[in-house]
Amino acid sequence: MRTGVWLVGARGSVATTSIVGALALRAGLAGPTGCVTELAELRGPALPSFADLVFGGHDVVATPLVKRAEALADAGVLPGRLVAALADELATVERELRPAPAGGSQADRATATIRDLDDFRRRHELDRVVVVNVSATEPVARPHPAHADPATLRAALAGPEEVLPVSSLYAYAAVTAGCPYVDFTPSTGLRLPALRALADERGLPYAGHDGKTGETLVKSVLAPMFAMRHLAVRSWSGVNLLGGGDGATLADPAANAAKVESKQRVLGETLGYQPQGGTRIDYVESLGDFKTAWDLVTFAGFLGTGMRLEFTWHGCDSALAAPLVLDLARLTAAAHAAGHRGPLAELAFFFKDPLAAPTHALAEQWTRLCEFTRRLHAGGSDDQPG
Amino acid sequence: MRTGVWLVGARGSVATTSIVGALALRAGLAGPTGCVTELAELRGPALPSFADLVFGGHDVVATPLVKRAEALADAGVLPGRLVAALADELATVERELRPAPAGGSQADRATATIRDLDDFRRRHELDRVVVVNVSATEPVARPHPAHADPATLRAALAGPEEVLPVSSLYAYAAVTAGCPYVDFTPSTGLRLPALRALADERGLPYAGHDGKTGETLVKSVLAPMFAMRHLAVRSWSGVNLLGGGDGATLADPAANAAKVESKQRVLGETLGYQPQGGTRIDYVESLGDFKTAWDLVTFAGFLGTGMRLEFTWHGCDSALAAPLVLDLARLTAAAHAAGHRGPLAELAFFFKDPLAAPTHALAEQWTRLCEFTRRLHAGGSDDQPG
Amino acid sequence: MRTGVWLVGARGSVATTSIVGALALRAGLAGPTGCVTELAELRGPALPSFADLVFGGHDVVATPLVKRAEALADAGVLPGRLVAALADELATVERELRPAPAGGSQADRATATIRDLDDFRRRHELDRVVVVNVSATEPVARPHPAHADPATLRAALAGPEEVLPVSSLYAYAAVTAGCPYVDFTPSTGLRLPALRALADERGLPYAGHDGKTGETLVKSVLAPMFAMRHLAVRSWSGVNLLGGGDGATLADPAANAAKVESKQRVLGETLGYQPQGGTRIDYVESLGDFKTAWDLVTFAGFLGTGMRLEFTWHGCDSALAAPLVLDLARLTAAAHAAGHRGPLAELAFFFKDPLAAPTHALAEQWTRLCEFTRRLHAGGSDDQPG
Amino acid sequence: MRTGVWLVGARGSVATTSIVGALALRAGLAGPTGCVTELAELRGPALPSFADLVFGGHDVVATPLVKRAEALADAGVLPGRLVAALADELATVERELRPAPAGGSQADRATATIRDLDDFRRRHELDRVVVVNVSATEPVARPHPAHADPATLRAALAGPEEVLPVSSLYAYAAVTAGCPYVDFTPSTGLRLPALRALADERGLPYAGHDGKTGETLVKSVLAPMFAMRHLAVRSWSGVNLLGGGDGATLADPAANAAKVESKQRVLGETLGYQPQGGTRIDYVESLGDFKTAWDLVTFAGFLGTGMRLEFTWHGCDSALAAPLVLDLARLTAAAHAAGHRGPLAELAFFFKDPLAAPTHALAEQWTRLCEFTRRLHAGGSDDQPG
Ligand SMILES: NC(=O)c1ccc[n+]([C@@H]2O[C@H](COP(=O)([O-])OP(=O)(O)OC[C@H]3O[C@@H](n4cnc5c(N)ncnc54)[C@H](O)[C@@H]3O)[C@@H](O)[C@H]2O)c1
Numbered sequence A, B, C, D: 001m002r003t004g005v006w007l008v009g010a011r012g013s014v015a016t017t018s019i020v021g022a023l024a025l026r027a028g029l030a031g032p033t034g035c036v037t038e039l040a041e042l043r044g045p046a047l048p049s050f051a052d053l054v055f056g057g058h059d060v061v062a063t064p065l066v067k068r069a070e071a072l073a074d075a076g077v078l079p080g081r082l083v084a085a086l087a088d089e090l091a092t093v094e095r096e097l098r099p100a101p102a103g104g105s106q107a108d109r110a111t112a113t114i115r116d117l118d119d120f121r122r123r124h125e126l127d128r129v130v131v132v133n134v135s136a137t138e139p140v141a142r143p144h145p146a147h148a149d150p151a152t153l154r155a156a157l158a159g160p161e162e163v164l165p166v167s168s169l170y171a172y173a174a175v176t177a178g179c180p181y182v183d184f185t186p187s188t189g190l191r192l193p194a195l196r197a198l199a200d201e202r203g204l205p206y207a208g209h210d211g212k213t214g215e216t217l218v219k220s221v222l223a224p225m226f227a228m229r230h231l232a233v234r235s236w237s238g239v240n241l242l243g244g245g246d247g248a249t250l251a252d253p254a255a256n257a258a259k260v261e262s263k264q265r266v267l268g269e270t271l272g273y274q275p276q277g278g279t280r281i282d283y284v285e286s287l288g289d290f291k292t293a294w295d296l297v298t299f300a301g302f303l304g305t306g307m308r309l310e311f312t313w314h315g316c317d318s319a320l321a322a323p324l325v326l327d328l329a330r331l332t333a334a335a336h337a338a339g340h341r342g343p344l345a346e347l348a349f350f351f352k353d354p355l356a357a358p359t360h361a362l363a364e365q366w367t368r369l370c371e372f373t374r375r376l377h378a379g380g381s382d383d384q385p386g
């Protein structure tokens, strides 16, 4: 099953780490640590192998992939020897990267994007192309009447106004080109009625939003722990300090807002009430690609006794995100092959703000993911399509 | 369903907090925070109500219960006003406490214990008495040939030698008196072939070992998180600083060993490999009944990138343990009523070192506990007795 | 040396704790933990004794002092038995508290304030009255031409405009009434040319700003440590979570700004460069009077190796502040008696944002404080008045 | 002032980092971060420059220096490019390293050591050679009558018994060869009456013990903070997790004991009382050359209110130690040149367990160090020789 993985933001940290990692895995130069789909519970014939994956993508910057990879090696995100060993393979991927379409109306840019996707699929004789958004987080989008349905949207796109946020324009192009779409960012992406309707028309599956890699991952197991033990969480405060490209983007309060919002949801929905306290994201340039998150949880036990839990998470965001990007591409490709359509609630395990998902508790999400994948491997898509 | 709760170590911190809490709940003076059996998922008709519970117990010390309760209030474990408001009720329970049988052979002491249990049951016309061990942790026990089967054991008990550790002598008496038995401590208790055989003969259920209230509780959700994400845990080191009665006992290296061992198991069994590092318990008298645990986890992600998680848990052990003691008494009573016998693997949720349990992952234990309790409420014990 | 201590904000947490503590010390019901002036290095004849202190003050609320004290006892700030034992003494102080003058022009309010101060001094035959501002932090003040000199100021005060921030109006009244003035808050207080000139005219000493009790205290020893070891601090980020009255005030971004600014200064001035990162103050109501601060410091060592220090401070702000308020009152009274005038740079040890002080390093501040106090005890004010 | 720096344990992590660092500084490839003697307060003409330093040393292993340096680069302790750039210079130092003398009596080994030192001095026409012990920590030594005075010692060394611990045999050889001696380890070294007498006879200065680089460094500023604020420290518990060569040595309980003891002293001596709690050192191989220390301090403030401070130190021990080794060599050489003899109490700033030092407070130690160095620069050794 030859599968294209088209990365929007293809020269960013997450994209570069994903590409280097997949190439390293294929070359037998690295093990699958961090790849959920390589666990015994999920492995199986329905998923495209790493050798089956072909990478391409768009970006607004032109820094050569190998330069980005070297910078990530200097920053301790990638082993330098891997980057050196994969220079040829990286050059091959480099040839598949395209500048993000610019100029003209949004309809023009969509058309150019679709053309890039079609060319990519044809050139490599791919069974399908999964589009994954790993570009910079955009500010919370403003509503617009054209978001309501496909026809209105199509008409508006041709006009001079920028009716869609960029992430949604990519989603529109992906869906129109018949590509399943995954949003690893908190941006709007496919979350507009017009785009969902289009995806439904085309029978496409999609997944999102916002890869769950750090503080929220930990929250998604600790919050259920408090709930299962009937402990009353009084406050949950968190601070995220990060540098790197994503950090710089999030230094912008508007992008920050989108992210913080998706981080908060897990608590209220898991506990059944909203504890006091909030989450902060602060940009500290010198922290680079490593993020430090600190959370303080105060809670009451039996007869009101006050207690506390605090944790510090010191993680490399790109190293956490990249294997999940590969997992999502493989799973979404398999879901598409099996005829699933609409939001893939079973992939909630991967996201801070999962689409259509009934729970934020990681262990439940895991159970659903395992069952879903088992069905994919068993070829059982017919009886219960997503 | 009038249910006796016989506490071994009835004047200790955990026991006193359990008793004060149950009385407060019955009197409507406190809410059920921390009581798992009061969550919507577990509540139901099969469980005895708090008003159905009658308390009694043994202890080697004679400090009046109300004095212990006042001391716990001074230490911030219990609200002082609760203790004051429940003075009469505490005096009533005081009358049900008996000195731990002493002198004579172990057989003599067992007989005296059984007599206390029988009297208690008869005096209060109880449907059953659940014996819960919350006494001081004892050193790891030495093996003895008499532990092999009931007949050899009975013969040996009559002799001058102390063949059973104290916790097991209580378990022997409980089982002989027809009482289900719960061990909230890491002591040997019922974990000897002779005693298991006796419990089976008598058709009794039992549960244990070692209430899961702090660092291990957190481990039981974090370790599965690392496993589900295919992250490679390199080291997991922990230190527990605690004062209080239990801390003083654990300052003894032998008792400490029993506890540390049960704390370690969760990691190896959940991850499938044993990370480097160990767990320490240190006695710091001035910390009193509040325990501080600090854990450092180092782990590798994709392509080997090193990352870290550290957490500090600052909990009041008795406030965490007491509601679970009530939960265990209620659930074990209901299991007995429903005809369950043998080790209650479905209660693994409550224990650091659960009997006969297939997993240490809290969320899975929770699922099993919910199913088990649902069956109890549905009266469905016949089809699948424990 | 009978010394009045006039507290602006006399019914607040810090003031109430100061009063209860001084009464307890006088009655021999508590020891001097936290009182710097009771250390061997500072004790001596120049300081008024606790029995010499007479308390009075202004507040805008009327909650009885004993009620505030009981509330602080419930919150774990004060021992309940102390409050009960000191009921009579608290009632005596209650009679010395006055409503904050309101209505009329600022000149009218100043006159009323001065009258309250004069009456207090006369009524108790006090040698002097030290005015200490422990009222709520006010927003950063706007500049006004009338701040330039005493004459312009006096004229403007009589007009309808509110030319002075409240803290400065109290400072004006204090100085006019011949009282030394201490500002324990980050508010403007005496920091205006006109007020400084007035204080100088009257030959009065004054001290401030912003009591150093938590995160900044720790910074004032850790930052010098990095400097002395020639380690390069790359980033220093902090978050302060607090409830209580002061927390509620600081939830207002304007008041918050004043506070954050005084917290930041110590780093740049001690290190000689400003590391990346900032300080946050977040209000979390349920934390009550206990504050949790978390700081992350990243630094480079030899050959650029990256390292980290993180700390969590969990302190009771009022319990930390109150003994310092007593220290400041005693020291400022003694300085006044010895003829010191102008800003007391030697009291920098107590402040986040010390007046006229050459260093933020705690140990150096300590050395200066010790020398200053030694001179006071030796009666040596003549040779080197502040 | 051409100065030899003879490192005992010359192929260890600290030694290798010191050598690479000095070569890098000399070559202008790195800045002096971490070098205390390069701060404005200490810089000056009395100290040998980095270009004046010539390195040699003993070790029991034969791993080439450049291999050790490469291993340290792989572990993130040294920048790989530095090691590559300094290959030639490292080869030059390599030629100055000698196998630790072995076989024969201790007198024979001392003679061989002295010969190595003399040859080194002569070969490079050095003004003096400072011997610095950075070899593995040895177990706490057993007392022996021969430790009492030089004559008895000399006689005993010639016999078959091993009367001196290895560190002391090196110290004996150093002193006999007329070399000032610095002990960066907690081993016995010169701390025996016989050796002190010998050093006095030869008019030699010496310094030690146990470089202060991590947890104890932080303690030496935090403990004085609590003391200066009259806060009552109730407990201070610490755990040190470390891998690396030093960690492996300290996994041996006997070596561990020597280290833990020197770590504890700072608290009791600074506070005037010993708080509860202790310090642990645990070996966790995978942590490599980075050490994580966690400390919990509980303390009481005014009226007994309980509070807490916890910190986590994540440091690279060799990167912290190496610049101090250079500082100590430079300062001790200058002290020798200036005629100082006996224990250099003014170098207490550098040590966990300083010789003859009146205080453990870092800031006071700093003041003394600055004064001492100023006198050295001023050529003022005559008036106040150590
Ligand atoms: N790393 C994680 O753990 C994690 C977790 C959840 C979500 N995310 C999200 O993943 C995204 C990528 O993160 P990153 O660290 O790689 O950031 P990055 O800044 O390194 O990369 C983003 C890339 O997107 C490109 N880009 C920006 N606008 C574009 C456009 N209009 N079209 C095409 N490309 C565009 C940028 O040029 C850049 O190369 C962010 O939105 C982030 O919030 C990351």
Ligand SMILES: NC(=O)c1ccc[n+]([C@@H]2O[C@H](COP(=O)([O-])OP(=O)(O)OC[C@H]3O[C@@H](n4cnc5c(N)ncnc54)[C@H](O)[C@@H]3O)[C@@H](O)[C@H]2O)c1
Binding pocket: B008, B009, B010, B011, B012, B013, B014, B015, B058, B059, B060, B061, B100, B133, B134, B135, B136, B137, B138, B166, B184, B185, B186, B210, B211, B212, B213, B214, B244, B245, B246, B249, B316, B317, B318, B320, B321
């Ligand atoms: N509190 C928790 O979170 C927690 C969690 C898991 C396990 N536990 C276990 O629960 C037990 C009780 O803890 P605690 O804090 O109440 O300790 P505690 O020391 O306050 O109480 C123990 C009581 O047992 C009594 N006792 C000792 N030997 C006895 C004997 N032979 N017969 C009868 N009574 C005896 C003691 O006199 C004491 O009153 C301990 O074994 C502890 O390890 C507690």
Ligand SMILES: NC(=O)c1ccc[n+]([C@@H]2O[C@H](COP(=O)([O-])OP(=O)(O)OC[C@H]3O[C@@H](n4cnc5c(N)ncnc54)[C@H](O)[C@@H]3O)[C@@H](O)[C@H]2O)c1
Binding pocket: C008, C009, C010, C011, C012, C013, C014, C015, C058, C059, C060, C061, C100, C133, C134, C135, C136, C137, C138, C166, C184, C185, C186, C210, C211, C212, C213, C214, C244, C245, C246, C249, C316, C317, C318, C320, C321
């Ligand atoms: N507690 C600490 O550690 C600490 C440290 C540094 C500075 N401070 C400062 O000390 C001050 C007091 O803190 P707190 O915790 O007691 O706060 P609080 O809110 O408990 O008390 C402030 C009191 O000031 C009174 N007040 C407000 N406006 C007034 C006015 N115009 N005139 C007279 N009284 C007025 C309020 O009614 C209240 O009673 C704050 O400014 C705080 O920032 C406290």
Ligand SMILES: NC(=O)c1ccc[n+]([C@@H]2O[C@H](COP(=O)([O-])OP(=O)(O)OC[C@H]3O[C@@H](n4cnc5c(N)ncnc54)[C@H](O)[C@@H]3O)[C@@H](O)[C@H]2O)c1
Binding pocket: D008, D009, D010, D011, D012, D013, D014, D015, D058, D059, D060, D061, D100, D133, D134, D135, D136, D137, D138, D166, D184, D185, D186, D210, D211, D212, D213, D214, D244, D245, D246, D249, D316, D317, D318, D320, D321
């Ligand atoms: N790194 C720090 O922050 C720090 C701080 C204080 C003290 N120290 C002390 O510095 C010493 C060195 O630490 P390290 O991390 O370099 O350890 P290491 O194990 O890397 O190096 C020790 C070296 O000493 C050598 N050695 C052992 N016995 C010897 C002998 N008899 N003669 C000559 N050489 C011998 C070993 O072969 C090894 O090369 C240790 O004693 C450590 O406790 C280090």
Ligand code: NA
Binding pocket: A311, A312, B310, B312, C310, C312, D311, D312
């Ligand atoms: Na921490």
Ligand code: NA
Binding pocket: A310, A312, B311, B312, C311, C312, D310, D312
């Ligand atoms: Na912490």
